[in-house]
Amino acid sequence: xxxPYRFAGRTAVLTGAASGIGEQIAYGLxxxxxxxxxxxRDATGLTAVADRVRADHPALVVETIVADLAERAAxxxxxxxxxxxxxxxxxxxxxxxxxLGGRFDQVTIDEFETVMNVNFRAPMLLTHALLPALKAAPxxxxxxxxxxxxxxxxxxxxxxxxxxxxxxxxxxxxRAELAExxxxxxxxxxxxxxxxxxxxxxxxxxxxxxxxxxxxxxxDALLTFPPSKAAEQILRAVARRKARLxxxxxxxxxxxxxxxxxxxxxxxxxxxxxxxxSRSRPSAAPxPxxxAAPxPSAAPxPSAVPVPEADR
Amino acid sequence: xxxVDVGGSRIRYVASGPADAPPxxxxxxxxxxxxxxEPQRExxxxxxxxINIDMPGLGLSQRLTVPTTLDSLxxxxxxxxxxxxxxxxxxxxxxxxxxxxxxxxxxDTPDRVSTLTLANSAGFGKEVTFALRMLAIPLLGRPLLSxxxxxxxxRVERSLFYDRCHVTxxxxxxxxxxxxxxxxxxxxxxxxxxxxGFRGIAARWREDxxxxxxxxxxxxxxxxxxxxxxLPATHLPAATAAxxxxxxxxxxxxxxxxxxxxxxxxxxxxxxxxxxxxA
Numbered sequence: 001x002x003x004p005y006r007f008a009g010r011t012a013v014l015t016g017a018a019s020g021i022g023e024q025i026a027y028g029l030x031x032x033x034x035x036x037x038x039x040x041r042d043a044t045g046l047t048a049v050a051d052r053v054r055a056d057h058p059a060l061v062v063e064t065i066v067a068d069l070a071e072r073a074a075x076x077x078x079x080x081x082x083x084x085x086x087x088x089x090x091x092x093x094x095x096x097x098x099x100l101g102g103r104f105d106q107v108t109i110d111e112f113e114t115v116m117n118v119n120f121r122a123p124m125l126l127t128h129a130l131l132p133a134l135k136a137a138p139x140x141x142x143x144x145x146x147x148x149x150x151x152x153x154x155x156x157x158x159x160x161x162x163x164x165x166x167x168x169x170x171x172x173x174x175r176a177e178l179a180e181x182x183x184x185x186x187x188x189x190x191x192x193x194x195x196x197x198x199x200x201x202x203x204x205x206x207x208x209x210x211x212x213x214x215x216x217x218x219x220d221a222l223l224t225f226p227p228s229k230a231a232e233q234i235l236r237a238v239a240r241r242k243a244r245l246x247x248x249x250x251x252x253x254x255x256x257x258x259x260x261x262x263x264x265x266x267x268x269x270x271x272x273x274x275x276x277x278s279r280s281r282p283s284a285a286p287x288p289x290x291x292a293a294p295x296p297s298a299a300p301x302p303s304a305v306p307v308p309e310a311d312r
Numbered sequence: 313x314x315x316v317d318v319g320g321s322r323i324r325y326v327a328s329g330p331a332d333a334p335p336x337x338x339x340x341x342x343x344x345x346x347x348x349x350e351p352q353r354e355x356x357x358x359x360x361x362x363i364n365i366d367m368p369g370l371g372l373s374q375r376l377t378v379p380t381t382l383d384s385l386x387x388x389x390x391x392x393x394x395x396x397x398x399x400x401x402x403x404x405x406x407x408x409x410x411x412x413x414x415x416x417x418x419x420d421t422p423d424r425v426s427t428l429t430l431a432n433s434a435g436f437g438k439e440v441t442f443a444l445r446m447l448a449i450p451l452l453g454r455p456l457l458s459x460x461x462x463x464x465x466x467r468v469e470r471s472l473f474y475d476r477c478h479v480t481x482x483x484x485x486x487x488x489x490x491x492x493x494x495x496x497x498x499x500x501x502x503x504x505x506x507x508x509g510f511r512g513i514a515a516r517w518r519e520d521x522x523x524x525x526x527x528x529x530x531x532x533x534x535x536x537x538x539x540x541x542x543l544p545a546t547h548l549p550a551a552t553a554a555x556x557x558x559x560x561x562x563x564x565x566x567x568x569x570x571x572x573x574x575x576x577x578x579x580x581x582x583x584x585x586x587x588x589x590x591a
Contacts, residue, residue, distance in 0.1 A: 008538040008545075009564025031549055033538060033562030056552075059561040059581050 004239050005141045005184065008033030010090025011061070013082055013130065015069060015122070018045030020195030021145070022095045024231030026053060032235065034090070035061040037082055041068045069096050069122035070114050079129030088136035091238065093143040094123035094167070099197050101212055102204020104158040111204055112159040119163030124170060134183055141184040141238050144171040148191045148251040152258045154269060175243055184241040186234070191250030192223045193230050222276070225250065318388070318395045321374040324366040325392070326350070329357035334426065334590050335398050338364040339389065341408025341434075341542075341568075342444070343468075343500050345371030345490050347483070348407060351572050355579030360403070360586065365392055367413065369499030371490055380502040382517060385409075386416035390424070403586050405429040407569055408543065409503065412521070419524035426589045427531045429582050431571050432540050435521060436547040436554060438512035441471070444542070448509040453501045460491025474539040474567040522554040532558035533585050537566030537573065559585070 012029050016022035018040035029036050030053045038053075040046040043066045050064045065081055067074040082089070097119045100111055123144055134140040149157050150164030168187055175185035198220040203212050225248040237245040246252045257265040316323050326346060329336075336356055338349035346364040356362050368388040369375030378384045393402065403426045406414035411433020418425045434440075447453035460468075465487035469479040490496060508514045532555055536548040545562060552560050561581055563570045571578045 006538065006564065008562045031552060031560065031562070033564060056559050057561055058559055058584060059577065 002241070003139055005091070005139065005241060007090070007235075007239070009035075010137065010140075011035040011037065011086050011088075012091035012093065013037045013039065013086075013089060013126075014093040014095060015039040015126070016096030016145075017064075018042040018049055020197065021190065021193055021227045021230045021234070022093075023049050024228045025093060025095065025234060027056075027228075028231045028235045029091075030057045030060055030062075033060070037063045037065065037086070039065045039067055039069070039078055040096070041066065069126075070117045072117070072121070072125065075122050075125040076129065079126055082130060083133055086133055089130060089133040089140060090137050091141050091143070092127060092130050092134060093145070093234075094126060095143070095145045096122065097145065097147070097163075097197070099201035100159045100204060101156065101201050101216065102207040103156055106206030107159060107204035108206075111202060112162075114202065115159035116163045116166070119160070120166040120170075123167055127170075127174070134178075135181050139182055139184075141186070141241070142171075142174060142178065143186045143188060143234065143238060144168075144174075145188045145190065145234075146171065148189055148246075148254055150187075151189055151246075151251070151255050152265065152269065154266065184238075186237050186242055186245060188234055188237070188245045188247065189251050189255070190230055191225060191246070191248035191252070191254070193225045193227050193248065194223050195227055198223060222250070222273075224248075316392065316395050318368070318391050319376065321368055321376055323368065323373045323392050323395075324371060325363060325396070326353075327361065327363045327396070328353060329361045330359070331361060333359055333361045334586070335361040335363060335393075335400055335402040336586070337389070337393065337398075337402045337404050337414075338362070339367060339404070339406040339410030339413050340371065341410055342503060343370065343490070343496075344408070345486060347371075347486055348569055348572055349405065351575040352405070352579060352582075355575065355583065356586075359590075361398070363393070363396065363398060363402075365389060367410070368392075369495055369502075372493065375495045375499050379506075380499045381506040382412055382416050382503075382521075385413045385503070386420060389413060389417060390421065399424070401426040403427045403429070403582075403589070405431070405571070405582070406433060407431040407571060409434050409507075411435060412507070415521055415525045418528055418530060419521055422528040422530065425528075425530055427533070427585050428525075429533045429585065430535070430551070431578070432536050432543050432568050433534070433551070434507065434513060434543060435518050436551040437544070438508070438515060439544050439546070440508065440513050441542045443468075443471070444504060445508070445510050445512060447501060447504045453504070454497055457491070457497035457500050460488055460496070462488055465491065471541050472568045473573055474537065474565050475573065478573060526555050526557070529557050531585055531589055533581055534558045534560040535563060535570050535578065535581065536561075537563045537568060537570045539566060540568045542568040 012034045017026045017038035026049050046064050050062050053062050065078050067078045069075055100115045144167050146168040147164040149161040150168040153161045171187040230247045233247050313326055340348045346366050349364050353362050366373035369380050376388050401424050404414040411430040412435045418428055462484055465484045469483055534551045536545045538545045563574050566573050
């Protein structure tokens with residue numbers, strides 16, 4: 001895979017397009033001359049994004065599909081609808097994702113599975129279904145948005161981390177396999193991107209409300225990297241056919257730490273995160289989590305949450 | 313083809329369409345001629361007054377007495393329109409250097425501009441083909457431009473298009489004819505050196521011009537060809553960032569002149585833009 005990906009005139013399918021990184025990827029694709037099929041569960045947000053793309057780029061074909069990717073049948077329906085009008089696709093961006101707050105013993109199996117279904121099963125199903133269309137276009141490309149938590153596995157992120165590790169694994173295998181078809185694959189690991197993922201995270205049924213809200217706000221404050229910059233980095237990585245992209249120092253430093261200290265990094269991250277959050281919110285109530293406490297959070301994402309609010 | 317005398321210089325232009333219809337003014341690139349815009353005429357002249365100009369000192373038009381700069385070209389085009397009795401607000405369309413001239417005209421006299429259409433326009437980045445940067449080297453520019461024979465002209469034409477079917481004998485012959493104009497090399501070097509140097513297109517005039525263009529907030533369309541070898545398509549994101557009110561399009565498999573290489577698709581973008589203001 002050496003030839004750069006050319007966006008202009010080709011069609012891209014993008015999930016989680018109504019907000020966050022996905023919304024910015026939609027604008028970036030349009031600026032590069034790509035026709036887009038935008039998928040999200042949030043119909044209002046999706047329409048707003050699509051309308052803006054159409055106004056700024058009247059020559060592009062902009063389609064929207066409202067679907068909850070947590071449902072297996074909904075994913076199949078998305079694939080069918082895409083294939084009906086697009087026998088050949090240039091790009092598939094599996095970006096949609098959701099978060100879930102709570103210790104493993106505080107979340108139900110249903111809640112755990114919902115996260116797995118949106119973050120892992122949906123990309124797996126969609127990629128499998130759209131692969132013929134990707135193979136039909138020479139030099140097409142696949143993007144899977146994993147997470148920092150597809151690289152490290154912090155406290156309180158059992159479902160999210162499991163889903164993102166799974167997606168990373170699948171993505172790596174596809175990179176190797178699809179090279180034979182001249183299809184590039186990029187696995188993205190965003191750090192703390194300024195999206196609504198924390199605000200819209202699911203909460204484990206067993207998490208006491210008094211514990212969750214302060215932590216949600218706390219970790220929301222760690223999401224600082226602008227999604228527009230994240231989207232630009234992703235699209236540049238696609239153009240260059242990069243295998244792996246880490247976004248923001250909040251992803252790069254933990255990744256480095258995890259390699260230097262394959263076991264110890266968990267503890268170090270907890271301490272660092274607690275220290276950072278207590279400093280970054282001077283006006284807030286005292287940090288609910290003491291720095292040395294082993295449990296940083298029941299919140300969606302201790303040090304950073306990567307994917308946008310996304311659809312399911 | 314017609315001629316008009318502007319301040320003692322003989323200017324070539326082609327005009328068609330109803331005299332009372334909204335005027336469209338087309339401006340070509342450096343070293344080029346009005347032929348670059350002619351494929352757009354049929355799409356616009358049923359309901360527009362289409363005025364396509366050889367800018368002063370370029371194409372087959374004679375040069376102005378003043379040195380050729382962005383300012384003098386912009387003033388020159390306004391003077392040409394005055395001479396033609398066309399003082400109504402016009403839809404400006406510019407390709408390459410012509411885009412920069414159109415932006416300058418808009419920034420200086422926004423009341424006379426209806427819309428702005430920029431095709432692979434200069435002004436949004438420093439990167440430019442090495443061939444143009446070489447002209448800035450002392451003693452090198454003049455000899456490089458002094459013999460535009462059919463072989464050289466064909467090579468230049470090839471660099472302009474993605475699809476070489478557009479490199480026709482007519483186009484090569486016209487390029488040779490432009491290159492034989494007495495002031496061709498002098499004007500070419502004046503404007504090339506006014507806008508940049510060996511390190512590329514200078515930042516100062518761009519940084520001065522773009523905020524003023526953005527401040528007018530005139531309806532604007534910016535297009536590029538993704539295979540442009542003269543001004544790279546990477547300038548398009550910079551352009552939409554500098555002019556956030558603009559709509560844009562990147563044409564696939566298209567070179568430096570989308571108005572010529574993608575005539576129908578190009579017109580499908582400009583016509584709605586013009587119609588919004590005409591209404």
